[in-house]
Amino acid sequence: xxxxxxxxxxxxVLLTTPLFAEKVNxxxxxxxxxxxxxxxxxxxxxxxxxxxxxxxxxxxxxxxEGYSTSRINRLMGVAGGAEFKVLFYDxxxxxxxxxxxxxxxxxxxxxxxxxxxxxRELTCSYKFSQWDVPVTMGLSIPFWKDFKxxxxxxxxxxxxxxxxxxxxxxxERKGSFxxxxxxxxxxxxxxxxxxxQFAVSSILSYYKGSSQVVKDGTTSDGSTDxxxxxxxxxxxxxxxxxxxxxx
Amino acid sequence: MSRIIxxxxxxxxxxxxxxxxxxxxxxxxxxxxxxxxGKLSDQESGxxxxxxxxxxxxxxxxxxxxxxxxxxxxxxxFLLNKGKVYEDSSQIKTSKxxxxxxxxxxxxxxxxxxxxxxYMGGGAAYFLGSGQxxxxxxxxxxxxxxxxxxxxxxxxxxxxxxSMKIYMEWEYIDARSGAVMxxxxxxxxxxxxxxxxxxxxxxxxxxxxI
Numbered sequence: 001x002x003x004x005x006x007x008x009x010x011x012x013v014l015l016t017t018p019l020f021a022e023k024v025n026x027x028x029x030x031x032x033x034x035x036x037x038x039x040x041x042x043x044x045x046x047x048x049x050x051x052x053x054x055x056x057x058x059x060x061x062x063x064x065e066g067y068s069t070s071r072i073n074r075l076m077g078v079a080g081g082a083e084f085k086v087l088f089y090d091x092x093x094x095x096x097x098x099x100x101x102x103x104x105x106x107x108x109x110x111x112x113x114x115x116x117x118x119x120r121e122l123t124c125s126y127k128f129s130q131w132d133v134p135v136t137m138g139l140s141i142p143f144w145k146d147f148k149x150x151x152x153x154x155x156x157x158x159x160x161x162x163x164x165x166x167x168x169x170x171x172e173r174k175g176s177f178x179x180x181x182x183x184x185x186x187x188x189x190x191x192x193x194x195x196x197q198f199a200v201s202s203i204l205s206y207y208k209g210s211s212q213v214v215k216d217g218t219t220s221d222g223s224t225d226x227x228x229x230x231x232x233x234x235x236x237x238x239x240x241x242x243x244x245x246x247x
Numbered sequence: 248m249s250r251i252i253x254x255x256x257x258x259x260x261x262x263x264x265x266x267x268x269x270x271x272x273x274x275x276x277x278x279x280x281x282x283x284x285g286k287l288s289d290q291e292s293g294x295x296x297x298x299x300x301x302x303x304x305x306x307x308x309x310x311x312x313x314x315x316x317x318x319x320x321x322x323x324x325f326l327l328n329k330g331k332v333y334e335d336s337s338q339i340k341t342s343k344x345x346x347x348x349x350x351x352x353x354x355x356x357x358x359x360x361x362x363x364x365x366y367m368g369g370g371a372a373y374f375l376g377s378g379q380x381x382x383x384x385x386x387x388x389x390x391x392x393x394x395x396x397x398x399x400x401x402x403x404x405x406x407x408x409x410s411m412k413i414y415m416e417w418e419y420i421d422a423r424s425g426a427v428m429x430x431x432x433x434x435x436x437x438x439x440x441x442x443x444x445x446x447x448x449x450x451x452x453x454x455x456x457i
Contacts, residue, residue, distance in 0.1 A: 033369065036397040036421040037444075041289075052434065054291060063426045064436035071425035076397055112436050119435060147357040149365060188401065190357050190367050192314040200314060202355040202367040204399055234419060236369035236399045238355070 025247065027085040031203055031239025035101050038077035039128040039162055040230035042107075044216075046173050046223060051113040051122065051166060060124055062111045067121055072109035075128050077101040079235050085140075093140040093150055095187070101235070102129040115170060125165040130231070132158035134185045134205070145196065145247060150189040155182050156207060158231045175225040176217045183209025183231040196246035203237040270358075270455050272310050275320075275414060277451025279303040280327070285344045285378075286442040287330050290430070291337060299330030299342055303447060311356055316366050318352045318400060322447075337383070338430045339439075344378035344390075346443060350418070352400045363405040363412060371397050372420045374443045380428060388428050392441045396422020402449075410455045418447040 043056030053059030063069045081099035088094075107126035112119050138152025159180045166173045186206045191199040209231050216225035283298035305322030323346070330342035354368015376392040402416035421444045426437040 034397065055289065058289065058423070058440065059438070061423075061426050061440050062436040062438050067436075069426075074421070074423065114434055143357070143359055146359075147365075149357065188367070190355055190365060192355055192357055200355060204367060204401060234399065234421075238369075 023089050025087040026244040027083075027087070027241050028244075029083040029085070029201060029239050029241035030081075031083070031201065031237040032078070032080040033203070033235060033237030035077040035079050035233055035235040036074075037233050038075040038101060038103050038130075039126070039160070040232055041074070042126050042128070042162065042164065042227075042230075044164060044175055044177075044225045044227035046166070046175060046225040047164075050171070050173060050223075057107070057124075057126060060111050061109075064112050064119065067112050067119065069111050069121070070109040072111065072124055072126075073106035075103035075107045075126060076105040077128070077130075078104045079237065081237075087140055090142060091139055093138055093152060095134075095136045095138075095152055097134050098131070099134070100129075100131045103127055113168070115168070120168045120170065122166055122168045127163040128160065130158060130160035132156045132207075132231070134187070136185055136187050138187065142247065145193060147193060147199075148191045148247075150187070150191070152187045152189075154185050154187075156185045156231075158183055158207070158209070160211070160229045160231065162227060162229050164225075172221055173223055173225070174218045174221045175227065177214040177225075177227045177229060178217060179211030179214040179229040181209050181211040181229065181231055183207040191241055193247065197243045199241040199243070201237075201239045201241050203235075203239065205235045205237075207231045207233055207235070269410070269457070270311050271457045273308070273412070273453040273455040275307040275309065275451045275453030277305055277307060277414070277416070277449040279305075279416075279447055279449035281324065281445050281447045283445060284324070284443075285330055285342050286444060287332060287339065287342055289442060290339070290439060291334075294337055295333045297328075297331040297333070299344060300327040301325060301345065302327050303449065305449070307451065307453065309453065314355055314357070316354055316356045316368060318368065318370075319350060321347065321349055323347045338432065339380060340383055341381045342378065344376060344441060346374050346376035348372045348374050348420070348443075350400070350420070354400070361406060363403060365403050367399070367401040369397075369399045371395060372422065374422055374424075376424065376441055376443065378441070380430070380439070382430070390427050390441065392424035392427050394422040394424040394441070394443055396420040396443060404453065407452075412453045412455070414449075414451050414453050416449040416451075418449065420444065420447075
């Protein structure tokens, strides 16, 4: 319902923009970048109840003499997307984008845990992927015809899949969580213009929010896990923009 | 892969000077700070802490080419106040963490005529950390760690006089070490990792050599 309202609002704005005549410009952009610490600490109830970690992946990072362990790094994601911007009266910007981010580094390693008094090695694996549609409104400040700095804030519809797997000699636990949320979004964007219509851009965005607690969708391991999918984090992108009319 | 990147950087540094007359290569010194070094409150759920704060001093090297910049340097930190844990249940009482970081960022710059510029980029930093953790029973543990982290930088430069600029930067790096020491009594394993993640604000002066 909430998404329908947002989409209807955006559509209404886009449809009425021709009424502003030459006071409106449009831009289309594409970008790619990365997202450090994707998914946060990836905590789930199995990690606390079965493997003695109260803070997810961070707490699973352990070492002990006599055991072969390796560091489990937080996930780093590669991100990409497209944006559509509507600029009103040169300074006001409405931006809608579509992003996809997927973990490509980190999230695997070996640790130890306590199995009813016996210390055992445990292989851990985490995966995370997300798509989201952020809608932001803000100011776009032109500096002559050289570049623009834009600042905006808004909200995103974010949908993610988080999977984890823990296996030792005696136990195997698998978790799969699908969830959505409406994280808040802050955006800082700089565009350097080659001419009146083409620009290269750098985009820094911050998401703050998470899903509801989600129940594990994997039942084959005989256990039920719960997790909250965390969308909070920074993303940095480099990209290109094309303005429909001369800036 | 690293050879290709290094060769490209050397070629760029060698030939960029022939293409552009000024603001090509700058060297700067800066001071700054970081709040909540080590993020002790994240080590245990709900742990109440007095966060550690560090002063930061460093040297920066910035190479500009048209709308692209490359920024590296070296930063080192000095303790401003120790981190303290107020929970009786915690085995950690205080932390004193310091580090030297070598960052590298690549991004876009937006020159504002001859007044200065705004810049924004992404990159990584390598941390060499050391410090001391004091436990509840009074024992002191010396730690040495390394970590690689990823993040971004955004900054502004303002021209003071020709070739001399003041700058302010906001840096964020997400970096954690592996487990370095044991801060619980129940199990035999080391569980404490050192968290270098955080925001850094820097103020400095940059001199452009060419």
